Amino acid sequence: MAYGDRKSPRIAFSNAIDATLISIDGTCQHACLVFDISDSGAKLGLPAEDSRFELQEFFLLLSTRGVVHRRCRLVRRYGNEIGVAFIRSQPKR
Known part of the structure; x- marks a missing residue:
């Protein structure tokens, strides 16, 4: 997904x-x-000390108890500043 070729509208905070x-x-x-978010991804900001952030897949916790989360x-x-895409799990058959 190229920056600017967004498939779903974003909500900016x-x-x-x-x-x-x-x-x-x-x-x-x-x-x-979290600067903005959509159905398919988000734009996130990291503190300066995390400038070597190297994770390719991770969870984004949106609540302090971890109830609201997305795999990214x-x-x-x-x-x-990083852009992430949400990974959707495949429905069980």
Whole structure:
């Protein structure tokens, strides 16, 4: 997905929302900010100390209890700003 070729409308927040990125295996986590979000992905901001963020797949926790979360994959990076696409699980047959 190229930046700008968005398939679904995004909701931009006037004040970014605090969230957490957690590795798939749960061994590391990073604080982040959600700048905008859609059905298919989001634009996130990382603190300066996380400038070497290298996870390709991770969970985005949108609530402090982890109830609202999305599995993500990294699609673009620009400094401390990243674009992620939500990974949808295949329906069970």
